Each structure stands twice: as C-alpha cells, then as structure tokens.
Amino acid sequence: MIPELGHFALILALLTAATQSLIPLFGGLKRTANVSAAAVPAARAQFVFCLLAFACLTAAFVLQDFSVTYVATNSNSALPLHYRVSAVWGAHEGSLLLWALILSGWTVAVTFFSRNLPDVFRVRVIAVMGAISVGFYLFMLLTSNPFSRLLPSAVEGNDLNPLLQDFGLILHPPMLYMGYVGLVVPFSFAVAALIGGRLDPAWTRWTRPWTVVAWVFLTLGITLGSWWAYYELGWGGWWFWDPVENASFMPWLMATALIHSLAVSEQRGAFKAWTVLLAIFAFSLSLLGTFLVRSGVLVSVHAFATDPARGLFILMFLALVVGSALVLFALRAQAVSGGGRFDLFSRETLLLINNVLLVVAAASVLLGTLYPLILDAMGLGKISVGPPYFNSVFVPLVLVLLAVLGIGPLTRWKKDRSRRLATLLRWPLIASIVAGVVLTVASDAEGLAAVLAGLVFAAWVAATTALALVERVKLRTSPLAGLLRLPRGFTGMTVAHLGAAVMVVGITLTTALSTEKDLRLSPGDTYAIAGYEFRFSGVRQSPGPNYRAQRGHIEVTRSGKTIAQLFPEKRLYLNSSSPMTEAAIDPGFTRDLYAALGDELGDGAWAVRIYHKPFVRWIWLGGLLMALGGILAVTDRRYRIMVRNERGRSDRALASGAFAEG
Amino acid sequence: MIFVGVIVTGVALAATLAFIAIGENMLYFFSPTQVKNGEAPRERTLRVGGLVVPGSVAREQGSLTVQFDLSDNRESLTVKYTGILPDLFREGQGIVATGALEPGGTFVAEEVLAKHDEKYMPPEVAEALELAEQGGRMSNPQE
Structure with a gap:
C-alpha cells in the first residue's frame, strides 16, 4: 500500500510540475497575469x-x-536503521528521487524568497524550473521507478553496497545534490531573463546569493566526498581524477567562475552576456555529470547502475535543455549584453582572467573525461586518461589562477595604475618568496621545485589577502572598528581565499612528504616511518551487526611514548559476501597516521599498509573555509536587507518598474 | 583588442598543451590475446585486463610480491605485482592492471584494479572476452 501511495504521489508530482511549467506559457499568451500566478501554488x-x-x-x-x-x-x-534511511539514496532510483525532491525544494525556496520580483519574471523562473522537474519525473516513471514491485516478494534483501554503509555516505550525496541541483536557480534566472530580453542590475543582485548557496553545498559535497574516499576506499588517496569526481568538479569550477563574474555584473554592470552564458554552462555541466554517473558509460568505481535506455533518456534531455538554452542565448544575447566600460588595468580585467582560467580548467577536465568515451564510441580503441594528464594541465592553470587571485582584490574597479599596484605588491611578493623558501627547506622534502612552487603561491595568496584586509581596515579611524565594520561579503571573500591557500598547502605537502609503505608484518614486528614506530601485534576475529571482521592491532609510538592504537579491519559483509577494508586513522592537525589490512599471508603474517600523511587534513580544512566564506558572503547586509524588504514588500513597485517587460 | 588577442592566444596555447598532455598520458588497453600477438608495445605504460586464472595466484615467500595469470579465455599473460591487492581481487574475477611489459613477456603491474561490485565486470574486460571468443571461432573453425 505504501509503495503504491508513493508511486501515485510521484505521478501527481509530475502533473503538478507540468502545470507549473505550462500555465505561465498559456497565461503569457493570453496576457493574463492571474492565470500565470497559478504556477506558484503548483510549485508548492x-x-x-x-x-x-x-x-x-x-x-x-x-x-x-x-x-x-x-x-x-x-x-x-x-x-542498522540509519543505513536503512540513507540506503534510500544509495542507488540509482532513490538518488534520482532525492534529486527531484531537492529540485522541488529549491523551487519552493524561490517561490518564498522572490515575492519581490516582478510577477512576469518570477513566474517564468518557476516555469523553467518546472520544465526541468518534468524531465526528471518522466525519467523516473519511465525508466527507473523506485516503487516497482518484486513478485514474488523477496524473503530477505540483498544488502546495501558495503562501501556505502558509512557515515560519510549519509551526508555526501544530499550535500552534493543540493549543490548540483542548486545551479538550476541561476540557470532558470538566466533563461527567464533571456526570454524577457532584459537583464538589469536587479537580476544579478537576485542571482548572486542563490549561486553562492549552491556553490557552498557543492564545495561541502566535494570536500566530504574526498574525505570519504580517503578513509573508506582503503588506500588513502584523497582525489583520483575519477570521471565521477570530475563530474562534480566541472560544475564547481563553472560555478566558481560564475560567482566571480556575477561580482563584476553586480558592481559594474559588465560581462552580462558572459554571466548568463556561465549560468547556462554551470547547470549544463551538472546535467552532464548526472548523465555520466547514471548512464554507466564510464569505467568507474561509481558506475553502479548500467542501463543504456536511461543513458539515452538523459542524453536527449541534456541535449534538449542545453540546446534550447543556447539557442535562446544566441537569439537574445545582444539584448542583454553591454554595460560598464573598463580599462585594461582594472579589477574587471583580473576577474576576466580568473574566469577564462576557470573555464579553461573546466574544459580541460571535460576533455580528459570525455576523450576516452569519444574515442571508444568511434571505435578508435580503449584508452584511459590518468591523473598525469590532469595534473600536468591543471597544476599550471591553478598556479596562474593563484597569482591573479592575489592581485585581484587589491586592484581598483574600472581603472588602476600599475605603479600603485607594484608598490603595494612588493612586500607580499618578497614575503611569500621568503616564506616559501624557508618552509621548503624546513620541510626537507623531495621534489623541491613542486614544493617550492606550492608554498610560494600559497604564501602569496595568504600575504595579499592579508594586505587587502589591512588596506580595507585602514579606511576606518581605528583598526578594531574597521574589522568589526567589514561587510560580510568582504570577510567571506577573505576567508574563502585563505581557504584556497590552506588547501594548496595541504595538497603540496601531502603529495611531497607522505610516506606510504605496503609491508609484510608478523605479530611482534615493528616498522618505523617518519619517526613513528608501528608495532603490529596480530589480528583477531571481531563480529559486527551484518559483517564479520578481522581486526588488527597496531600500536604507534614515538621516542618510546605511545601516540595511538590503531585497529584496522578487514570485513566480510555476510549477505553480499563482499570484503571491505576499513582503515584505521589517527588524525592530527599536521599529520595523519593511517593503517589498513591487506591479505593474510599465512603464519599469522599480514600484508599491512602503513602511511604517514602530513598536512592531509588541510585539504579538507581549506574546502571548509571556502564554504564558510560563501556562507559569510550570502549573509551580507545587502542580502539581509533584501529579505527584510521581501517581508515588507516595500520596494516591490520599484523593482517591478526596473523589470518591466521588454 | 590587444587584450582579446592575448586571451585568445592564451586559450589556444592552453588547448594545444592539453592535447599534447593527453597524447602523452593516454593509456591504451590490451587484451592478453593482443599482447601475445605482439600488438602491445614493450616497456611503455599500458593497461591489460582479463580474468584471473583460478589456481594461478602464487605469492613469493617473505615478500608482498604476487604472480598470477590473466586470461581472456584464449590466451593468457603472466602478471607480477608487489603490494596489496584490492579487496575484490580473487580467482575468476575480472581485473584491470596498469604497468609495462618486461622484455621476457611478463607484465609488471604498478596498479591492480578490481571493481567494487562482485557482479560487475570492467567493460574493457567484457569486450576483450567477447572479442577473444569471436576471434577464437574465426581462426579455429574446426572447433
């Protein structure tokens, strides 16, 4: 009974979504605003x-x-109960339902926070979102119904993939989807603006906070995913350039570019057509990501579901959505372009470079992800593009991006003097080179050039960000008052940029300084890495709720003092008889100690994996700081005022005047 | 105008570099049959895949070196690997290995991948098996 109710609700959701997207079309033709207004209750x-x-x-x-x-x-x-709940989105059908739920959630949020928008525009946004919803409901009902019955019914279930029986997987997909799907808001705003043929400053002011919120979720989702892969996959990597990771990373790069170009559009009215295009690209890449993950075309650990009919549906849907958005853009771009002029040497230029770099980075990831698929489809052989490609293309781009990141916030809008900047940037440049060299020598790492580059650029970002803060605070009479009066938008930017620096330090040092050993250890054996002595005292049986574990015990000491007791496990999940390695980690601010069990080698000896990973936490700390920066930025006073006005509806007439139909 | 030129040049440069990088870092996949036929280059990084031949997995005493045979049901290839094998590595399972061919014809793997689902076969391996089966019929019509 309950599944039928669910199925029925899903069909009703499809119908209401169709109403939500079609009624405004009808109302638009008849020019009757009160008909169109029905889209709002339909969305709810x-x-x-x-x-x-x-x-x-x-x-x-x-x-x-x-x-x-x-x-x-x-x-x-x-x-266990909590995994039964998270199993709802543990596989294909349920994760789509979660996707659709989040999409409708974003739509409802838009209906509540957009009362202040002119009705015509508001209804168009909601209609575009409704059309996307229709696509997803159709996809679910036609190819992947989560409620289809099994006849005769199974006595016992098959079990959730053991990899997904983990705390990280309770949180990671909802976070990531919130971000992925959240990009539908700027997309719908962009499409609605193109339909109307008008794009004014109010448009960017409305789009910006929504984009930042989606970006925050995406950042958190990717960070969580990286952390999960690190502790759950059993070999301590934090990023693999796996196609599914790339699928979430490309929209992130686009959304990052979009946030920066929205800043220019909002402050200076420039880059408007470009901003609209980025909004279209960002959501298109989200859809492409869904296609890549859900169609099973990828050779990937994530390709749980493989079904060509599903792939075809998403591909057609993708072509339809992206294609029509781009055609609309081609027809209307002229109407929305134009805006503030700026000098060659200005903050606009630097943000443009930022955008170009981020888009090129996303394109290079796209190339590396799709190239093997295209070659394979054309029958030109099975190839794979591994991390060396991504590293050799991505790292130089990021280094240039970091260099520009340092200069941007210190540069003035519209027009700046190179001499002023040169004087200003002298000290951060010297400081970052000195800091980089000193830290590199102190770190005593191999691969000196890479470490030096990473640390100098991280120090550069930190130094220039600090300088920008000082410059800003200097405008006030006292430093303290200056600090307290900083607009949240500025604080957010500062925190996010520092997050980038922290992440670069983490990536550089983990890559260069990690010690990773696969060893054969018998009970009583010890092995020392990086001054830590690992003593293996054997493996014991240990039962779990739905698995049987072999639990190793490793004591870590440093100069005779016990640092940690590690209990890595090798689990056998009983229902699916699939084995799983559960790593044991002693986390620390400046280093992680990591142990995982391999195979039993006889006579009580085991293959054991022992890692010392310095500064690996900084990678995720950096991600969290970026997300925190985003949160601070959306709580900026000007957006809070917008929400307050929303309640008072005081400037409604004003806004609708600005948005008058073109 | 100069500025647009600089950006266009920069993007073109980046695209060229990306294509060069992709050309240098492409890993081709070979089946055991292709390796036996001498289609695979020696001493260059490549990927091979197939089924782990039951009973072929042998460990070297006192080290982490493992040797096993990989087969597409037609030809087989000896693979040597030092390190910890993935959870789902077992006899009869389809796996993909990255590494290089030694002059002697043994494949020395740097990385061994088994998919995280016991029902799931790496697509390359599935295709290699299929091809080997067809090829087997074509070249040995008496069977």
Whole structure:
C-alpha cells in the first residue's frame, strides 16, 4: 500500500510540475497575469507530492518491505536503521528521487524568497524550473521507478553496497545534490531573463546569493566526498581524477567562475552576456555529470547502475535543455549584453582572467573525461586518461589562477595604475618568496621545485589577502572598528581565499612528504616511518551487526611514548559476501597516521599498509573555509536587507518598474 | 583588442598543451590475446585486463610480491605485482592492471584494479572476452 501511495504521489508530482511549467506559457499568451500566478501554488504542491513520495520510499526501507525491488536490492534486515534511511539514496532510483525532491525544494525556496520580483519574471523562473522537474519525473516513471514491485516478494534483501554503509555516505550525496541541483536557480534566472530580453542590475543582485548557496553545498559535497574516499576506499588517496569526481568538479569550477563574474555584473554592470552564458554552462555541466554517473558509460568505481535506455533518456534531455538554452542565448544575447566600460588595468580585467582560467580548467577536465568515451564510441580503441594528464594541465592553470587571485582584490574597479599596484605588491611578493623558501627547506622534502612552487603561491595568496584586509581596515579611524565594520561579503571573500591557500598547502605537502609503505608484518614486528614506530601485534576475529571482521592491532609510538592504537579491519559483509577494508586513522592537525589490512599471508603474517600523511587534513580544512566564506558572503547586509524588504514588500513597485517587460 | 588577442592566444596555447598532455598520458588497453600477438608495445605504460586464472595466484615467500595469470579465455599473460591487492581481487574475477611489459613477456603491474561490485565486470574486460571468443571461432573453425 505504501509503495503504491508513493508511486501515485510521484505521478501527481509530475502533473503538478507540468502545470507549473505550462500555465505561465498559456497565461503569457493570453496576457493574463492571474492565470500565470497559478504556477506558484503548483510549485508548492509539487514539492508536497514529491516529499510524500520520498517519505513513502523511506518508509518502505524502514519497514523493510522487500516486495519493492529497489528495497530488496539495496537493503537487508540486518542493516542498522540509519543505513536503512540513507540506503534510500544509495542507488540509482532513490538518488534520482532525492534529486527531484531537492529540485522541488529549491523551487519552493524561490517561490518564498522572490515575492519581490516582478510577477512576469518570477513566474517564468518557476516555469523553467518546472520544465526541468518534468524531465526528471518522466525519467523516473519511465525508466527507473523506485516503487516497482518484486513478485514474488523477496524473503530477505540483498544488502546495501558495503562501501556505502558509512557515515560519510549519509551526508555526501544530499550535500552534493543540493549543490548540483542548486545551479538550476541561476540557470532558470538566466533563461527567464533571456526570454524577457532584459537583464538589469536587479537580476544579478537576485542571482548572486542563490549561486553562492549552491556553490557552498557543492564545495561541502566535494570536500566530504574526498574525505570519504580517503578513509573508506582503503588506500588513502584523497582525489583520483575519477570521471565521477570530475563530474562534480566541472560544475564547481563553472560555478566558481560564475560567482566571480556575477561580482563584476553586480558592481559594474559588465560581462552580462558572459554571466548568463556561465549560468547556462554551470547547470549544463551538472546535467552532464548526472548523465555520466547514471548512464554507466564510464569505467568507474561509481558506475553502479548500467542501463543504456536511461543513458539515452538523459542524453536527449541534456541535449534538449542545453540546446534550447543556447539557442535562446544566441537569439537574445545582444539584448542583454553591454554595460560598464573598463580599462585594461582594472579589477574587471583580473576577474576576466580568473574566469577564462576557470573555464579553461573546466574544459580541460571535460576533455580528459570525455576523450576516452569519444574515442571508444568511434571505435578508435580503449584508452584511459590518468591523473598525469590532469595534473600536468591543471597544476599550471591553478598556479596562474593563484597569482591573479592575489592581485585581484587589491586592484581598483574600472581603472588602476600599475605603479600603485607594484608598490603595494612588493612586500607580499618578497614575503611569500621568503616564506616559501624557508618552509621548503624546513620541510626537507623531495621534489623541491613542486614544493617550492606550492608554498610560494600559497604564501602569496595568504600575504595579499592579508594586505587587502589591512588596506580595507585602514579606511576606518581605528583598526578594531574597521574589522568589526567589514561587510560580510568582504570577510567571506577573505576567508574563502585563505581557504584556497590552506588547501594548496595541504595538497603540496601531502603529495611531497607522505610516506606510504605496503609491508609484510608478523605479530611482534615493528616498522618505523617518519619517526613513528608501528608495532603490529596480530589480528583477531571481531563480529559486527551484518559483517564479520578481522581486526588488527597496531600500536604507534614515538621516542618510546605511545601516540595511538590503531585497529584496522578487514570485513566480510555476510549477505553480499563482499570484503571491505576499513582503515584505521589517527588524525592530527599536521599529520595523519593511517593503517589498513591487506591479505593474510599465512603464519599469522599480514600484508599491512602503513602511511604517514602530513598536512592531509588541510585539504579538507581549506574546502571548509571556502564554504564558510560563501556562507559569510550570502549573509551580507545587502542580502539581509533584501529579505527584510521581501517581508515588507516595500520596494516591490520599484523593482517591478526596473523589470518591466521588454 | 590587444587584450582579446592575448586571451585568445592564451586559450589556444592552453588547448594545444592539453592535447599534447593527453597524447602523452593516454593509456591504451590490451587484451592478453593482443599482447601475445605482439600488438602491445614493450616497456611503455599500458593497461591489460582479463580474468584471473583460478589456481594461478602464487605469492613469493617473505615478500608482498604476487604472480598470477590473466586470461581472456584464449590466451593468457603472466602478471607480477608487489603490494596489496584490492579487496575484490580473487580467482575468476575480472581485473584491470596498469604497468609495462618486461622484455621476457611478463607484465609488471604498478596498479591492480578490481571493481567494487562482485557482479560487475570492467567493460574493457567484457569486450576483450567477447572479442577473444569471436576471434577464437574465426581462426579455429574446426572447433
């Protein structure tokens, strides 16, 4: 009964989404605003139905209804409750439902926070979002219904993929999807503006906070994913240039470019057409990511579901959405372009360079991800493009980006003098080179050039960001008052840029200084790396709720003092009889100690993996700082004022005047 | 105008570099049959894939070196690897290995990948098996 209710709710959600996207079209033709206004309640009803469907699927998991195919495939009576809930989005069908739910959630958020927008524009945005929703509901109902029944019903479920039975996987997909799907908001704003043929400063002011919120979620999702891969996949890597990671990274690069170009559009009115194009690209890459992950075309650890019909559907949907958006752009770009002029030497130019670099970086990731697929499709052989490609293209781009990042915030809008900047930047340049050299020598690493480059550029970003802060605070009478009065937008930028520096330090030092050893250890054996002595005292049996574990014990000491007790496990999940390595990690601010069990080698000896990974936490710390920067930026006073006005609806007439139809 | 020129040149340069980098870092995939036929280059990094031949997995005493045979049901190839094998490595399982061919014809792997799903076959391996089966029929019509 519950699954049927869910299925029914899903169909109703499809119908309301169709209403939501079609009614404004009808209303637009008849020029009757009150008909169009029906899109708003339709959007809210759609959310309610989708939420109901999601609740039904969750109930099926919690109540262990193994007569539902999706539940029987991805759950098991021995599965703990919290994993039964997260199993809802553990595989293809459920993750799509989560996608659709998040999409309708964003739509509802837009209906609540956009009362202040002119009705015509607001309704168009909601209609575009409705059209995307229709695509996803159709996809689910036609190719991947999470509620389809299994007849006869299974007595016992198949179990959730053991890799996904983990805390990180409870959080990672919802976060990532919030970001992925969130990019639909700037996309819909862009498409709505193109339809209307008008784009004014109010447009950017509205789009910017939404983009930043989506970007924050995307940043958190990717950071969580990297952290999860590090501790769960059992070999301590934090980024693999795996196609699925790339699928989330490309929209992130685009969204980062979009945030910066929105800054120019908002402050100076320039780059408007470019900003619209970026908004289209960012969401297109989100859809492409879904296609890559969900169609199974990729050779990837993530390709759980492989079904060509699904792939074809998403590909057609992708072509339709991206194609029509781009055609619309081609027709209307002229109408939305133009804006503030600027000098060659200005902050606009530097932000333009930032944009070009980020887009080129995203394009190079796209090339490396799609190239093997294209060659394969044309029958030119099976190839794979590994991390060396991505590293050799990406690292130089990032270094240039970091150099520009340092200069940008110190440069003036519109026109600046190179001499002023040269004087200003002298000290950060000297300081970062000195700091880089001193830290490199102190780190005593191999691969000197890479470490030097990484540290100098990180120091450069930190020094110039600090300088920009000082310059800003200097405008006030006292430094303290200056600090307290800083606009949140500026603080956010500072924090996010420092996050980039922290991440670069983490990546550089982890890559250069890590010690990774695969060893054969018998009980009582010791092995020393980086001054830490690892003593292996054997492996014992240890039962778990739905698995059997062999639990190793390793004591780590440093100069005779015990630092950590590590208990790496080798688990055998009973229902799927799949083995899993559960690494043991002693985390630290400046280093992680990492141990994982390999195979049993006989006579009590085991293959054991022991790592010393300096500064690896800084990578995720950097990601968190970037996200924090984003959060600070959206809580800036000017956006809070916007929300307050929303409640008062005081400047509604003003805004609608600005948005008058073209 | 100068500025646009600089950007266009920069992007063109980046694209050229990207294509060069992709050409240098492309890893071709070969099946055991292709390796036996001498289609695979020696001493260059490449990828091979196939099924781990049951009973062929042998460990060297006192070290982490493992040797096993990889087969596409037609030809087989000896692979040597030092280190910890992935969780799902087992006999009969389809795997993909990255490494280089030694002059003697043994494949020395730097990395061994087994997919994280026991039902799932790496697509390259599935295709290699299929090709080997067809090729086997064509070249040995008496079977």
